[in-house]
Amino acid sequence: MDDAVTVRDLVVDRGARRVLPGLTCAVPAGRVTGLLGPSGSGKSTLLRAVVGVQRVRSGEVVVLGRPAGSPALRSRVGYVTQEPSVYADLTVRENLRYFAALYGRGAAAADAAIADVGLRDAAGQLVRDLSGGQRGRVSLASALVGEPELLVLDEPTVGLDPVLRAELWERFAALAAAGTTLIVSSHVMDEARRCDRLLLLREGELLSDSTPEQLRAESGTDDLEESFLHLIRTRQGVAA
């Protein structure tokens, strides 16, 4: 199986703080890879490096066979930031038409993306009048509209109710089944079970690269939150 993203010895500083001290990992193609870890563990920084907007100190990030951030990648990689990054003073439809145009797609693609995230009834509304969850979905649709080969999602389910959250994960699975590679970050361990592959990050270090099944087997518990704690304690035990 090919890797869509490979990261080697990635070092990133933000201000005086070293966020990633030399990370090496890979993301398999056509799967949903979960990037999990507590807040401040370097998840967003890693995702920004993958889409090529993070200044890196050293190391290598290769995305779909090219260095991250290459101009040729910009039509093939979709990025959804943690905060909804769409225009609050435009309607849902106007936002989607603009992002569709940037990816060389027309009004039909924009309408399809709106329907995809269940916002057809809100298409004519200004984004600033929508709820937080709806705004997040506009932001997601603005990346889906480009039909990217790699979709990078930073905490897309924050603030969503359980029903929407479940729907979104079903959509991610469907996209992966159709060949899209997804990287989804989350600090909710419960979402880990929905992923094909899990990267656990803590203080910029890769704690584990496995599948939900492996993680459960290793720690001898069904609870992924417990598994994560087990891993951390084992590591600290080794270090001490």
Next chain:
Amino acid sequence: MTATLTAATGGRVLRQLRHDPRTLAMLTVLPGLLLGLLYLLWRDVPAPPGQQPVFDRVGLTMLGIFPFVVMFLVTSIAMLRERTSGTLERLLTTPLSRLDLLLGYGAAFGVAAGVQAVVTVTVATTLYDLDVAGSPGLVVLIAVVDAVLGVALGLLASAFARSEFQAVQFMPVVVLPQFFLCGLLVPREQMAGWLQAISDVLPLTYAVEALQEVGASETATATMWRDVAVVAGAALLALALAAATLRRRTS
């Protein structure tokens, strides 16, 4: 750089303006109202012997200064919003090039400046009897080029502003020296040599000179066209600099 992406971006910026009717109203009406205040201020003051009425000189110059100042402010705030809302970071991951983005802004606010200039020039020449020897169309043209200069400098300044407070304070830094030295307050010939030299390299000087040429001459003069070219060149240079200083990767 692609024309379709520039056009899409310009259209998007104009659509944002359309959803903000108060800003639109202020953009179109405010310069005309302020000009009216100047008109009333000088209406009963006799013209200095042997010279044109003060309002004819000052009012004409203001037709170049208003769009420059307004567009500088509006764009630097618009770009800062783009940065703080996260949309800039997202745009930089799409096929849109940095120059496409900035040219889109320049085009959109250039269109807005065109509407503003038509309204202001019409009001000035009819209601306030502003005396312009040349074509009002040329005044509009100069105002638009001048507004695009304001847009370009606003985009450039916003690259150095990390907060709204800083962005707003770039206005006096960039605008006031150009206003002081453009030849309106003190004729350029009467300035100290070194001040005149500074005035020579400030683009607003040329916009004001171009307006004075239109005010004094019935036909377009070579000096006016040269001045317009200088202002347009300065605007393009500022846009290119703004694109170069817009970092794709940030820490």
